[in-house]
Amino acid sequence: MAALQENQSLTEARLAQVPPQGAGWANTARGAALARVRAMGLPQRRDEYWKYTRPDSLVQVEAPKAALFDHDTGSVFEAGERLKIVFVDGVFDAVTSDDLAMEDVTIERLSEVTNTDIHWAKDVYGELEARGQNPVARPLAALNTGLASDGVVIHVRGRVSKPINLIYIHNSTGSDAILHHVIRLDPGTELTLMEDGPAAARLNMVLEVDVADGAKFHHVRSQGRDHERRAVTHVFARLGAASLFKSFTMTANGKLTRNECVIELTGDDAVAHVAGVAMGDGDFHHDDTVFITHDARACESRQVFKKVLRNGATGVFQGKILVKQIAQKTDGYQISQALMLDEDSQFLAKPELEIYADDVVCSHGSTSGAIDEEALFYMRARGVPKDIATDLLTLAFLAEAVEEVEDAALRAAINAQLEGWLLRRRG
Amino acid sequence: MLNINDLHVDLEEEDKSILKGLSLDIEAGAVHAIMGPNGSGKSTLSYVLSGKDGYEVTGGTATLDGQNLLEMEPEERAAAGLFLAFQYPVEIPGVGNMTFLRTAVNAQRKARGQEEMSATDFLKMVRAKAKELKIDADMLKRPVNVGFSGGEKKRNEILQMAVLEPRMCILDETDSGLDVDAMKLVAEGVNALRSKDRGFLVITHYQRLLDHIKPDVVHIMADGRIVKTGGPELALEVENNGYADILAEVA
Numbered sequence: 001m002a003a004l005q006e007n008q009s010l011t012e013a014r015l016a017q018v019p020p021q022g023a024g025w026a027n028t029a030r031g032a033a034l035a036r037v038r039a040m041g042l043p044q045r046r047d048e049y050w051k052y053t054r055p056d057s058l059v060q061v062e063a064p065k066a067a068l069f070d071h072d073t074g075s076v077f078e079a080g081e082r083l084k085i086v087f088v089d090g091v092f093d094a095v096t097s098d099d100l101a102m103e104d105v106t107i108e109r110l111s112e113v114t115n116t117d118i119h120w121a122k123d124v125y126g127e128l129e130a131r132g133q134n135p136v137a138r139p140l141a142a143l144n145t146g147l148a149s150d151g152v153v154i155h156v157r158g159r160v161s162k163p164i165n166l167i168y169i170h171n172s173t174g175s176d177a178i179l180h181h182v183i184r185l186d187p188g189t190e191l192t193l194m195e196d197g198p199a200a201a202r203l204n205m206v207l208e209v210d211v212a213d214g215a216k217f218h219h220v221r222s223q224g225r226d227h228e229r230r231a232v233t234h235v236f237a238r239l240g241a242a243s244l245f246k247s248f249t250m251t252a253n254g255k256l257t258r259n260e261c262v263i264e265l266t267g268d269d270a271v272a273h274v275a276g277v278a279m280g281d282g283d284f285h286h287d288d289t290v291f292i293t294h295d296a297r298a299c300e301s302r303q304v305f306k307k308v309l310r311n312g313a314t315g316v317f318q319g320k321i322l323v324k325q326i327a328q329k330t331d332g333y334q335i336s337q338a339l340m341l342d343e344d345s346q347f348l349a350k351p352e353l354e355i356y357a358d359d360v361v362c363s364h365g366s367t368s369g370a371i372d373e374e375a376l377f378y379m380r381a382r383g384v385p386k387d388i389a390t391d392l393l394t395l396a397f398l399a400e401a402v403e404e405v406e407d408a409a410l411r412a413a414i415n416a417q418l419e420g421w422l423l424r425r426r427g
Numbered sequence: 428m429l430n431i432n433d434l435h436v437d438l439e440e441e442d443k444s445i446l447k448g449l450s451l452d453i454e455a456g457a458v459h460a461i462m463g464p465n466g467s468g469k470s471t472l473s474y475v476l477s478g479k480d481g482y483e484v485t486g487g488t489a490t491l492d493g494q495n496l497l498e499m500e501p502e503e504r505a506a507a508g509l510f511l512a513f514q515y516p517v518e519i520p521g522v523g524n525m526t527f528l529r530t531a532v533n534a535q536r537k538a539r540g541q542e543e544m545s546a547t548d549f550l551k552m553v554r555a556k557a558k559e560l561k562i563d564a565d566m567l568k569r570p571v572n573v574g575f576s577g578g579e580k581k582r583n584e585i586l587q588m589a590v591l592e593p594r595m596c597i598l599d600e601t602d603s604g605l606d607v608d609a610m611k612l613v614a615e616g617v618n619a620l621r622s623k624d625r626g627f628l629v630i631t632h633y634q635r636l637l638d639h640i641k642p643d644v645v646h647i648m649a650d651g652r653i654v655k656t657g658g659p660e661l662a663l664e665v666e667n668n669g670y671a672d673i674l675a676e677v678a
Contacts, residue, residue, distance in 0.1 A: 373480070378517035379527070381477050382587060383505035383535035392530065396521025396570075 022114030025122040033145035040137040052316040063176035063202035066228035082165040090177020104158030110151035128208040128236035132262035141234040144206040148180030163192035168199030175200035185215035198224030203231040213240035219247040230256040241267025249276040265299040275304040275404035280313030287316035294327035303334040309345035320352040332362035429453040434487035447651035456623040463648035477511040506538035508594030512584040519571040578609035585616035602636035614639030634666035
């Protein structure tokens with residue numbers, strides 16, 4: 001009883017923040033979201049879903065301070081052509097952002113959209129998040145829907161000529177960003193979205209993606225190199241028939257990261273791949289929590305998560321594949337692996353399969369281990385110094401996840417970051 | 428060139444002596460063979476010389492061109508010109524064969540104070556050498572030894588040897604797991620590398636490899652030391668009479 005009261009007061013304290021005012025539909029969506037938060041309560045340590053990750057610093061009213069990291073050399077995806085949308089500490093920055101006009105796509109700011117009386121976004125904003133609350137509660141996502149003040153709303157109507165790159169700059173040590181993005185892809189369309197940067201001292205980000213029949217969505221994300229920042233992110237996706245959804249996240253450093261991805265395969269023959277690489281050194285806690293629901297026939301899902309941990313870093317993986325009775329011919333795959341570069345680090349994994357259809361193929365695996373000593377000796381015996389050999393083996397370990405990025409230039413940009421991270425930690 | 432004197436080696440994990448006073452001198456240009464029954468310490472010798480963990484040298488010396496091998500890291504031994512063709516070449520998923528070779532070549536050149544090889548020159552050189560060993564472009568692109576047959580793995584070892592051009596080559600049971608044709612191909616690769624500046628130590632159970640790689644000197648090893656040394660005829664004697672006769676004779 002005491003625990004319940006404690007949680008209620010915690011939740012109420014956080015909800016004392018007044019949500020931004022908007023038009024009717026937005027206020028309704030926000031009000032409903034905050035009601036969901038009240039009903040669920042904000043996450044606590046004793047919640048089963050937060051068993052491996054302490055939610056305290058994500059829940060508390062004030063964002064814990066995070067020093068600025070001044071070694072960042074700009075966007076990871078600098079090379080290619082893209083439309084840049086910049087947020088500084090979670091606030092849209094018109095000066096450094098590109099013009100949002102582009103053919104076959106409408107890009108609007110969330111704050112504009114929530115002020116219009118009628119907007120398609122009302123069918124997605126908070127809707128996919130609400131669907132994703134069952135069977136597992138995700139209160140911090142509902143909190144985001146209730147309180148988000150900025151973000152982008154993107155409607156894709158054709159094959160977009162260049163990727164959209166959301167750039168998140170962290171510029172203030174106490175910043176607390178709540179960003180909410182909504183994307184709708186019409187049937188047969190295609191979009192690549194990059195996200196890049198730490199965003200704030202504390203980030204709560206929700207991305208809702210509605211992928212219509214035959215549409216393709218590619219998501220490539222880098223969460224910056226800040227050491228002290230915290231982040232909780234949720235990606236909610238609903239996939240139509242024969243659609244494709246691919247999401248890849250690179251995380252280097254960061255005190256605390258919880259990346260949730262909730263995917264619903266609602267049309268036959270849809271494909272969803274979620275992948276991530278996380279590199280942690282020292283005060284680093286990284287949690288990938290994935291929930292994929294197969295609710296249509298002959299869909300394919302893949303979860304590929306790799307972590308490199310050293311100096312007491314912690315990696316967490318909670319991944320679930322739920323195959324409903326209707327979802328015959330499902331092809332599901334899940335792998336989570338950690339490479340420990342010393343004996344101080346830890347990896348906690350909870351892979352789950354729940355299958356109600358009888359004609360499915362689902363495989364899963366989870367491992368943690370050290371560098372392969374046999375391979376290391378073999379390479380050294382050919383003259384490759386130990387540090388270079390270790391880096392090559394580490395990159396090889398990460399390769400299966402990085403290969404989930406389809407675009408060769410983006411893949412090269414990711415690999416360059418990973419190599420740099422390893423290089424700075426040599427010897 | 429390679430001088431081993433009264434080498435004593437224990438296994439680190441268990442209190443067990445493997446090499447018990449082994450001495451061996453191999454001069455440049457010569458091919459020496461070591462034969463011996465299972466458990467005589469042949470593979471241990473190759474691992475200790477190349478610097479694998481898990482062995483403790485309790486006495487004796489091993490030098491290559493006067494440099495103390497036993498004090499060097501494995502990569503330093505390689506840069507000094509030592510090469511071990513593995514009995515069981517290691518599979519390295521995710522590391523391309525070409526990337527591996529090029530990293531090895533350039534690391535060795537750097538260690539020796541030479542300039543790195545350009546990508547074009549390297550590619551040209553590897554392709555030419557691969558062709559001689561009937562290694563196709565696909566094998567070069569694949570991850571190191573992953574999905575290779577036994578014969579392909581051994582050919583890949585010889586390719587690495589040809590590309591790295593070591594001073595001293597140790598072949599640890601290179602004939603194991605090979606059919607006659609594959610063995611011939613490997614032997615041809617090795618013979619092509621024979622030169623007055625290079626020494627070879629061929630470790631084998633059987634005489635048949637020595638039909639193809641003709642040794643100058645044959646040693647019989649038993650219980651951690653060399654018990655008999657002779658010419659190529661010694662290998663034939665083993666083939667005809669087995670080890671028992673020789674061991675009885677020296678006991």
